[in-house]
Structure formats: C-alpha cells, structure tokens
Amino acid sequence: xxxxxxxxxxxxxxxxxxxxxxxxxxLVLAGPGSGKTTVVTKRIANLVAQGVAPWxxxxxxxxxxxxxxxxxxxxxxxxxxxxxxxxxxxxxFHSFCARTLRSWGDxxxxxxxxxxxxxxxxxxxxxxxxxxxxxxxxxxxxxSVLSIISGxxxxxxxxxxxxxxxxxxHAKTIAKIYRSYESILRSNDAVDFDDxxxxxxQLLGRDAEVRNELQQRYQYLLIxxxxxxxxxxxxxxxxxxxxxxNICVVGDPDQxxxxxxxxxxxNILDFESQYENAAVVPLGxxxxxxxxxxxxxxxxxxxxxxxxxxxxxxDLEKGNKPVMVTLQNEHEEAExxxxxxxRLHKEGTPYKEMAVLYxxxxxxxxxxxxxxxxxxPYIVARxxxxxDRREVKDAVSYLRLLVNPKDDVAFRRIINAPxxxxxxxxxxxxxxxxxxxxxxxxxxxxxxxxxxxxxARAVKALHLFHQMVTKWRIDSDSTQSLTAAASLADLVERMxxxxxxxxxxxxxxxxxxxxxxxxxxxxxxxASDFEERSEDDDxxxxxxxxxxxxxxxxxxxxxxxxxxxxxVTLMTLHASKGLEYDFVAIAGLxxxxxxxxxxxxxxxxxxxxxxxxxxxxxxxxxHLHISSTLRRTQRGLTERAMPSRFLREMSGSHTHQETxxxxxxxxxxxxxxxxxxTTEITLGTIVRHKRFGVGKVQRVLRRERGxxxxxxxxxxxxxxxxxxxxLEIVIPDSSRSQF
DNA sequence: CCTCTCGCATTTTTT
DNA sequence: ATGCGAGAGG
Numbered sequence: 001x002x003x004x005x006x007x008x009x010x011x012x013x014x015x016x017x018x019x020x021x022x023x024x025x026x027l028v029l030a031g032p033g034s035g036k037t038t039v040v041t042k043r044i045a046n047l048v049a050q051g052v053a054p055w056x057x058x059x060x061x062x063x064x065x066x067x068x069x070x071x072x073x074x075x076x077x078x079x080x081x082x083x084x085x086x087x088x089x090x091x092x093f094h095s096f097c098a099r100t101l102r103s104w105g106d107x108x109x110x111x112x113x114x115x116x117x118x119x120x121x122x123x124x125x126x127x128x129x130x131x132x133x134x135x136x137x138x139x140x141x142x143x144s145v146l147s148i149i150s151g152x153x154x155x156x157x158x159x160x161x162x163x164x165x166x167x168x169x170h171a172k173t174i175a176k177i178y179r180s181y182e183s184i185l186r187s188n189d190a191v192d193f194d195d196x197x198x199x200x201x202q203l204l205g206r207d208a209e210v211r212n213e214l215q216q217r218y219q220y221l222l223i224x225x226x227x228x229x230x231x232x233x234x235x236x237x238x239x240x241x242x243x244x245x246n247i248c249v250v251g252d253p254d255q256x257x258x259x260x261x262x263x264x265x266x267n268i269l270d271f272e273s274q275y276e277n278a279a280v281v282p283l284g285x286x287x288x289x290x291x292x293x294x295x296x297x298x299x300x301x302x303x304x305x306x307x308x309x310x311x312x313x314x315d316l317e318k319g320n321k322p323v324m325v326t327l328q329n330e331h332e333e334a335e336x337x338x339x340x341x342x343r344l345h346k347e348g349t350p351y352k353e354m355a356v357l358y359x360x361x362x363x364x365x366x367x368x369x370x371x372x373x374x375x376x377p378y379i380v381a382r383x384x385x386x387x388d389r390r391e392v393k394d395a396v397s398y399l400r401l402l403v404n405p406k407d408d409v410a411f412r413r414i415i416n417a418p419x420x421x422x423x424x425x426x427x428x429x430x431x432x433x434x435x436x437x438x439x440x441x442x443x444x445x446x447x448x449x450x451x452x453x454x455x456a457r458a459v460k461a462l463h464l465f466h467q468m469v470t471k472w473r474i475d476s477d478s479t480q481s482l483t484a485a486a487s488l489a490d491l492v493e494r495m496x497x498x499x500x501x502x503x504x505x506x507x508x509x510x511x512x513x514x515x516x517x518x519x520x521x522x523x524x525x526x527a528s529d530f531e532e533r534s535e536d537d538d539x540x541x542x543x544x545x546x547x548x549x550x551x552x553x554x555x556x557x558x559x560x561x562x563x564x565x566x567x568v569t570l571m572t573l574h575a576s577k578g579l580e581y582d583f584v585a586i587a588g589l590x591x592x593x594x595x596x597x598x599x600x601x602x603x604x605x606x607x608x609x610x611x612x613x614x615x616x617x618x619x620x621x622x623h624l625h626i627s628s629t630l631r632r633t634q635r636g637l638t639e640r641a642m643p644s645r646f647l648r649e650m651s652g653s654h655t656h657q658e659t660x661x662x663x664x665x666x667x668x669x670x671x672x673x674x675x676x677x678t679t680e681i682t683l684g685t686i687v688r689h690k691r692f693g694v695g696k697v698q699r700v701l702r703r704e705r706g707x708x709x710x711x712x713x714x715x716x717x718x719x720x721x722x723x724x725x726x727l728e729i730v731i732p733d734s735s736r737s738q739f
Numbered sequence: 740c741c742t743c744t745c746g747c748a749t750t751t752t753t754t
Numbered sequence: 755a756t757g758c759g760a761g762a763g764g
Contacts, residue, residue, distance in 0.1 A: 365755090574752050
C-alpha cells in the first residue's frame with residue numbers, strides 16, 4: 001500500500017486537507033473542475049492506507065455512473081485483491097436504500113421482496129387511489145397529486161405527517177389520496193422511488209438495532225454532490241454518521257440543479273451549524289477549463305443574488321474564446337455544431353471528447369438527424385428511454401408479476417396486452433371481487449365465474465392467464481430445475497413467447513411491430529448481459545430476476561454514457577453534471593428554453609436555470625460553442641425566438657460573438673431570392689436535395705411563410721420547409737412534360 | 740361487452 | 755410524436 005505522502009503527491013494544500021482530514025465532519029466546497037473526483041477517490045485510498053477496513057467505508061453518489069467511476073478509480077489505486085477493497089460500498093443513494101430495505105424492509109414495510117415502482121407505475125397507482133377516494137381525475141390531476149406526494153416524501157413527511165399538517169381543503173384531500181396511495185403500494189408489495197429513501201430514513205429513526213448495525217459498519221461516510229440531497233437523504237446520512245461523526249460531504253451550491261426534485265440547498269449551506277467543529281475546505285481553483293471559459297462561467301454565475309460569493313479562477317492559459325452564434329433555425333444550428341465537431345475532429349480531438357448539451361430532450365431529435373445524415377458517430381444519453389417503450393414495459397411487467405403476484409399495477413398493464421378480451425367491465429368486476437375477498441388481482445382471477453357476472457370469454461381468459469403465471473412461478477422457483485428456466489435470458493425469452501407478446505407483434509407485421517419485436521430481443525440480450533456480469537454464480541434464475549428488475553428500475557439517463565465508445569455524446573444539461581469534455585456545444589440559448597418558460601417569472605427558479613447554464617459551460621475543457629436561433633419549430637409550430645438573457649450576462653471581451661441577419665425580415669437575403677424559384681416547384685416536380693438526393697414532389701402546402709413540401713426520396717418520404725430545403729429543380733414538372 | 744379509431748391535449752429537468 | 759378518453763362498430 002502506498003503511503004499518504006505518495007497518495008497526495010502533486011495536490012494543492014486545499015486538496016491535501018480534503019484527503020487527509022479523515023476524522024470528524026468535513027465539507028468540501030468543490031467548484032467545477034477543482035479535482036473533486038481525484039480528491040474523493042484519494043480520500044478513500046488514504047483511509048485504506050491508514051488501516052481503515054474498506055468494509056467500514058460508505059460512499060454515496062447520485063448516479064450509477066458516478067458510483068462506477070468512483071469504484072473503478074479507487075480500484076486502480078489500490079490492489080483489489082490484497083486489501084479486501086471489494087468490501088467497500090460505493091453506491092447511489094437509491095440503490096443503497098434498496099439494499100438496506102432488502103435486508104430489513106420487513107421491519108418497516110413488512111416486506112423484503114418489494115417491487116420498485118417507476119413514474120408510470122406511480123401514476124397508475126395514484127389513479128387507482130383517486131378513484132378509491134371517489135374523486136375525479138380531471139379535478140385531481142394524477143401528475144400534480146403525485147408531485148405533491150413526492151415533495152412530501154422528500155421532506156420526510158409520510159401520509160400521517162402530511163395529513164397532520166394539512167390545513168385547507170385542497171391539502172386535506174391530497175392527504176386522503178396520499179393515504180390511499182400508500183395503502184395501495186403496501187398491499188401491492190411495492191415502493192416508489194421516494195419510498196426507498198423515506199422508508200430507509202424511517203427505519204433508521206425507529207429501529208435502534210438496524211441503526212446500530214449501520215453505524216457500526218459505516219464508520220466513514222462520504223457523500224458526493226451534496227448540494228442535491230433532500231431532507232430525507234440528510235436524515236439518512238445523519239443517522240448513519242451520528243455515532244462516529246466521520247462524515248465528508250462534497251458539493252457546490254452553484255451546481256445545485258435539482259431543487260425542483262426536492263433537493264434542499266440548506267443541507268450544504270447549513271452543514272457547519274449542523275455539525276459542530278466541521279472543517280470547511282473551499283476548492284476554487286479550476287484545473288479543467290481554460291481561462292476564457294472560466295471567466296465566462298464566473299461572469300454568468302455572478303448574476304445570482306442568493307449566492308455566497310466565491311472566486312473561480314484557473315492558472316491554465318487563456319485558451320479559446322467561447323463562441324456564441326445565432327442561426328436562422330434549429331437545422332442550421334445543428335449543421336453549425338456538426339461543422340465544428342468535424343473541424344475539431346480533423347484537428348485531432350476524438351469524438352468521445354465532445355458533447356452537445358440542451359435544456360430539453362425534445363431538442364435532441366433535430367441534432368440526431370443531422371448527426372446521422374452527416375455520418376458523425378453520436379450517442380444520446382438516455383438510458384431510460386429503452387425501458388420506457390411500451391412493449392418493453394409490458395414484457396417487464398410480466399417479469400414483475402412473476403416475482404411479485406401482488407403487483408396489481410403490473411397485472412392491470414398486461415392482463416389485456418396482448419388483447420385477451422378483457423375489457424373495462426371485466427376489469428371493474430375483477431377489481432370488486434379482489435377487494436371484497438381481500439385478494440390481489442392475480443389471485444382473484446382464479447376465482448372468477450359466470451355466476452359472478454363475468455362473461456364466458458372473460459372467465460376463460462382470466463383462468464388461462466392465472467394458470468400461465470402460476471406455471472411460470474413454479475418453474476422458475478426451483479433452483480435445481482435446469483430444464484424449465486436454465487438462465488435468466490431463457491426465462492425472459494420464454495415469457496415473451498408464452499405471453500403471446502411475440503405472436504401479437506409477428507401477426508400484424510408492420511414496420512413498427514418489427515421494431516417492437518427487436519426491442520424485445522434486446523431485452524432478452526440485456527438479461528443475458530446482466531446474467532454474465534453478475535458476480536453471484538450460485539444465484540437461481542428467480543434471484544437473478546429480482547436483481548435484474550431492480551437494475552432496470554434504477555437505471556438513469558447518464559448511465560447510457562459509455563466513455564469507451566468513440567462518439568459524440570448528446571444529452572440534457574442535467575445529465576451532464578459531473579462530466580467533462582474538450583469540446584462542449586450548448587444549443588438553444590433562447591429565452592423560454594434556457595431559461596425555461598416555466599422559470600421565467602420566479603427568481604428562485606431563474607437562479608436555478610442560471611446554475612444549469614453554469615454547469616453546462618463548465619463541462620468544457622478547451623472549446624465552448626453556444627448557439628441560439630431566430631426561429632425554432634416546436635410541436636410543429638415555428639415561432640420567433642429571443643436570445644437568452646444569459647447570453648448578455650456572460651458575454652464580454654472574453655467571448656466571441658457571431659451575429660447574423662434575420663433572413664425572414666430581410667428582402668435582399670439570398671435565401672429569399674432562391675425561394676422565388678420555389679414557385680416553380682409544384683406537384684410532380686423532380687427535385688434534388690443536398691442530402692436526400694433526387695425525389696418527386698407529392699404535395700405542396702403554400703403558406704405565407706414556411707410552405708411545406710412532401711417529397712418521395714429513395715430513402716423515404718420527407719416533409720421539408722420549402723424555403724430552407726434548398727431544392728434544385730431537375731425536371732420542372734414531370735407529369736406535364738410527359739404530355 | 741370489447742376493439743379500434745379518431746381527435747384532443749400535452750411535455751422541463753430525473754433517481 | 756405519444757397517450758389518453760370518447761364513441762362507433764362488431
């Protein structure tokens with residue numbers, strides 16, 4: 001093992017303190033690019049060098065990716081074999097809590113084999129709750145009820161506590177729904193994301209035995225991105241750390257971007273008063289970005305009023321001035337970004353060192369198209385997208401029901417997918433039967449009969465469904481049985497086939513169905529991947545399935561980022577937190593987009609938007625490219641866009657502006673001149689497009705501005721805006737010329 | 740009683 | 755573009 005001296009070699013004084021101050025509470029205020037990850041990993045290495053058993057260390061992060069990276073970097077510093085470093089716990093808050101509840105959940109929610117509900121499951125459950133309270137879904141919108149419940153859970157308020165605080169009618173009604181929602185979750189043997197935290201916090205608060213055990217084990221606690229923790233997470237951390245008081249939190253108030261999700265910035269601001277004698281170490285020096293970039297970021301964030309003044313600086317060279325460009329529309333914007341990507345790539349910057357960031361996921365589409373057309377490799381950081389697909393969710397619901405027959409949400413989802421002739425009426429009847437007999441819906445399905453008012457068709461279908469799931473359960477439960485379910489992948493494959501999911505997609509056979517079928521294939525290979533990577537070789541298929549479902553429930557967008565892939569990364573600003581690239585482009589710097597429309601009228605939210613922009617800027621090491629457009633089409637509507645106020649706030653002599661003329665308003669603009677000959681483009685005209693090649697015009701929709709044409713190209717039918725398409729006429733009007 | 744289709748609204752960010 | 759609720763058809 002290396003000594004402390006060797007570990008801290010080359011670090012600054014502040015960094016050394018962060019690494020070596022191992023006993024007692026410490027707050028590290030780590031500005032962007034201040035070597036935070038280095039400090040955190042070296043801190044762990046140093047603890048082990050000092051003789052602390054890895055088993056006694058707990059490091060909590062927010063994303064799986066951050067956890068994986070941290071673990072890998074620690075392993076690269078310490079020989080994993082010699083020091084029992086595998087006992088080290090590096091985990092996300094949510095999966096740490098999931099694991100804790102898998103061990104002791106019976107003491108707080110009466111179960112250790114619960115299912116984890118995602119947002120859409122939550123929505124389904126809350127709808128049931130609203131109906132159970134005899135309220136209407138139009139007056140009590142599931143999504144907004146849910147966000148109130150979620151907000152409560154993030155503040156450690158369970159249904160009881162929330163009801164106790166409820167004053168007015170509105171709050172009291174929500175409290176009723178909250179109660180009902182909770183009882184549905186419990187009877188389904190399920191928890192939602194927020195429950196993972198809330199229940200763990202309550203468990204630690206109420207159960208001295210568990211608290212003792214965790215306190216004894218985790219003598220050294222480390223929390224990354226502390227500015228994004230909520231009240232409930234604070235309580236969890238506090239319970240664990242309260243005995244040994246070796247709590248190290250790392251974060252940056254300027255990078256707090258999750259207040260909307262319940263993050264409570266006072267956790268980091270009040271750390272000193274919450275933990276007496278806490279050491280506070282500011283890391284302000286930036287080792288990542290060149291001078292002009294740091295200056296731009298500093299100038300922007302200085303506009304936040306509710307902020308502790310903090311100096312940002314770098315000793316690196318001034319570097320390149322951030323470039324700010326305004327384009328006509330989002331297509332031009334995408335082209336400009338790709339042009340820059342290509343240029344830098346030619347100069348030697350690898351694709352994997354470049355990223356394009358945006359405020360909302362919707363902006364990725366145009367960028368993706370452009371990257372594809374230009375043949376530049378890219379990946380979109382959206383890990384959850386795959387598991388959000390309908391067919392994948394259906395398949396996963398079958399798996400879930402197998403693992404947990406009480407999961408009524410899963411049952412509802414798949415009882416008629418594929419169609420089995422179970423409609424609304426049968427479902428309501430089944431629901432009644434289940435509730436009068438105190439059964440879950442799957443169990444109730446066994447007892448339906450004509451006498452109870454069900455149709456013959458429904459009875460048959462429900463019985464068959466019940467038998468099918470029961471058979472799966474029996475087959476997969478026997479660990480020894482290598483015949484029925486030899487592997488997790490086999491299990492998934494079998495379910496996809498026997499459920500009829502596969503057949504229903506094969507039967508119709510449209511393009512879309514084919515795609516869905518492929519997604520199911522991909523799910524099967526994801527299962528087989530997961531199985532291979534699993535460290536526990538003795539696990540039965542059912543145990544593996546358990547772990548697989550938990551994995552699926554806790555994947556996040558940024559998990560899709562694989563640094564080994566040589567591709568440009570496209571992601572939201574939120575997902576970019578904690579990452580860095582040589583080249584960063586931020587698209588859509590327009591009022592209403594960044595800052596987002598919904599934040600414009602609220603100072604607090606506006607400051608969060610500014611921090612979000614700050615996070616984006618500080619991802620860049622050497623090149624920063626910021627763009628806005630004059631017109632942007634969203635949801636099919638083209639609207640005039642105003643440059644973001646942040647552009648004004650951050651620019652100066654340290655930035656480089658490229659101004660353009662609004663071509664819509666300028667009669668002499670070349671585009672409009674060429675647009676004149678677009679009058680010759682009519683039905684049947686054969687045209688050539690720069691990218692799509694030669695095609696025939698199918699339809700022309702004339703409008704005052706932004707006329708659209710539908711053209712059949714060899715690669716497929718495209719809808720283009722006439723003025724922008726830059727079409728070259730090959731044959732003026734083929735239909736006429738034939739006569 | 741179920742299924743399919745059409746029209747409607749609808750989207751910020753995510754563990 | 756997607757998901758839903760309503761309403762007609764089977």
